[in-house]
Amino acid sequence: MSTADAPGGLSPARKSLIALAVLLMVLGGAQTPPGGTVLRALGLTAEPPAYTELSFTTPAALPDFVQAGAVPEHASFEIRNRGTTAQDYRWSVYVERGKRRVKAGSGALRLGPGAARTLKPPALRCTSGPVRVVVQLDGRTERITFHSVCQRPGDLV
């Protein structure tokens, strides 16, 4: 005999409605702050991954030539904190030629969650010839680079 046939018993439709009501209550509870804690404890939610974006703001216009002792044009870069807590960053700019590396400058800043800051690179110290300019976040893996040719004031263009 099916449940529906049981005298005095609830019909399957009503029992299903009751089950649905319970499910909705559970869902409602899960959306509250204590529910969120339970979901985290069960491994059903997690903090979004914290990461940092480092990028050139005008990647298609990076300079083919840089002047020694001058701030390169169109080479500003952005640091964006994609984490949920504030982060302290130290950045450095290097000029590389082959295996030789010269530090051009560095700086530090603190960024809140989701915040970004655009920075200009410092004046570069380089000798004439092809170089690679490196911007990196100290103690982290993020780094960006561009190829250029260093020119000193007396160089023929």
Add this chain to the structure above:
Amino acid sequence: MSPRDRSGGSPLVTREDRRRGRSPLSTHPDLPIHRASNQTLVLGGLLMLMDALVVVRHVWAAQLVLVVLLLTLPGYLLLRALRMRSAAMTAFPLYIPAASLLVLLGSGLLVNLVGPMVGVAAPLRPVPLLVSLQIICAVLLVAGALAPSGSALRLNGLPPARWLTLPLLVPVLAAVGAIRLNTGHNMAVALTTLVLCVIALTVATAAADTLDFGRLSMILYVVALSMMWSFSLRSDLVYGFDIASEYGATHRTAMEGLWHAGDGDAYNAMLSITMLPAQIHSLTGITDAVVLKAVYPAIFAIFPVGVFRLAGRFVPRRWAFLAAAYVLVQGGIMKQLPALARQEIALLMFVALLGTVFDDKIGRTARAVLVSLFVGGMIVSHYSTAYLAVTVFGGALALQAVVSVVRRKRSVNLAVAGVFGAGLLIGAIWYVPVTHAAANLTSFGSLLDSKGFQFLPGLKDGNFVSAYMKGTETAGITAKDYQPKIAEEFRQHKAFVKPHADAAQKKYDLAARPLPKSPVLVPALRGLINTGELVAQQLGNLLGMIGALVVISRRKSPGPIRVIAQLALPALFMLALFRLSSTFATAYNQGRAQLQAMVILVIPLMWLITRLPLWVRRRSGARPASLVDRGLSTLTAGGLIVIFLNTCGFTGAFFGGDKAGNLSSSGEDYDRFSMKRPELAGAAWLGRKVEYDREFVYADRYAVLRVFAETTITDRVFTDVTPQTLDQHAWIYASRSNTVDGRARGQIDNSVSVYAFPTAFVHDHYNLVYSNGMSEVFHR
């Protein structure tokens, strides 16, 4: 045993029932008029509830109820307005969600067309969508208000409440297992779900004679949904290959709030991945990604139930269940379909179409309307599914014409002719003047011209059987062999790409970087199971063909199964074509074609098996037919369970080797399909910087899915990141597999190569313009 059980899922309709318009499921007399008007009031109340819930759609509970309402209420109103009897709906429950999707598509198209004319720039937003849906539903409600009481849905044919609720805990567990894997936990819950699914399917196949249609349907739905969620809920976004591009199309439509017809883009022409998910997203508040990865599988999981109910009209219940289980266990439903949103909807329409064509409980007019609507729904959802369906119906029509000539007796079935005609007409309208998306047909013609038939690419050692079994599946190729081949391919067919002058230097040669291999505990057993799965599939095709031929050749075969057999033969012909020709396989993946064709093929296949005991008895007379029947079904069920153990990932978990993506957070599938937020952020950044119409973008086959998902870049994208194929001026996107694991993946023809990402070359020649620790963008 109830009349419903004896009839194999088609509730017995007595002449008296027909005369009085009464449902045979109901033990009650016809509903009096005031009950019918009560039902109209209840339905009206549910429509108002929908309005109220849309207002609070940020609440999860409201989202759940809204999804259920959207997928049932509009469809029921449509079927009721068409005077479909309750018995037909309960005997083939797939009608209701399929019809609901039709109403949603119709209301979406209406508002998308009318909205901009009356100054609504973004008609796919909640208010315009709700207004349009409510207007259509109200019209249907009124049209159905005077329907005979037989159309009033009666729930007393449903299984007990515990059967409607407790089994649903298994898919919930599957979701928990997948999400826990995403958040770095172990596979214990995911594996438990698999074990439960294996047990459920085993018990159901063993007890198919004692369980009724409702309970067996519930088991099929639950196993299908659990398996689909175990894959689809992996990844921070969507999981799979095609679905990355589909998500891109969905997201663009949802963001814009408007579907653009006629831009010629094949993806944009499919409402199943543009307007429909955007509508569900807008109305329920569920994110578009979750609509594709959770809601769509919940809709599609009713597909095997549809196969079961359809087969149940032709073969006994146990064999109908085995037919559906045979379709379910082959892996396509669990692994491929959750990553093919467009085909989830199109296949659902296809089964609904077949259900309608062979449903004698629906009146002629209603059947004609529904056939046209389901054909239309299939066409606007996915072109390949529609092409194959129209070809199969066209083939059956040709077969019937031949039979008519040979026997000098009209054998043309009007329903088959109707589907074929409607398919051609609606297809021509949709793909040419409306969406301008017929280019896929012309490009297929060009491909056939340029590359020819490409007969059996695997036929190298002259072994035809081995080559046929292998079909057009991909094989491996070493980095050393891949490099010159892909370079030559670019020189010949992409001469506009200008590589760097030093790209061919020895120091930049591609290096091998093979995937780490998991040890296989019993290699012979794994190999045997893999081969057995393929053999079972091909044996099924062969027996299906024999069954179809037997049905057609027997004069006393009933009309409907004769038509099914006539559909099966062209379907088999198309399957063979996809397996034999690489060119045809590019038009429609053979695995997906197999899944679609199986809906038809399983019926003559199971019909043939059910006839065997009778023939054995007639010939020998020694053994009772039931004993042979029992033996055959046990053998079939055993085979299905073994296949299921392999396809669901169970054997990988216990016997080693590559683990499926539903049980692991490593391996090839995981690396390709599981997208992490930082990777997506990198792709999104790239999308904001590229000038789409004139710049080249390179992303290998690991990375490219992130680009498709997060950008609108579809043209000028190359997946071969090698020194000799990189243009001097291009963007290169590198994902986690490239930057962290140092691995890249490329493909030429049917050969896949996994090699070391050419880091040195890329760093020497391009600026590294973006970095976030998990993805990088290069440019020059």
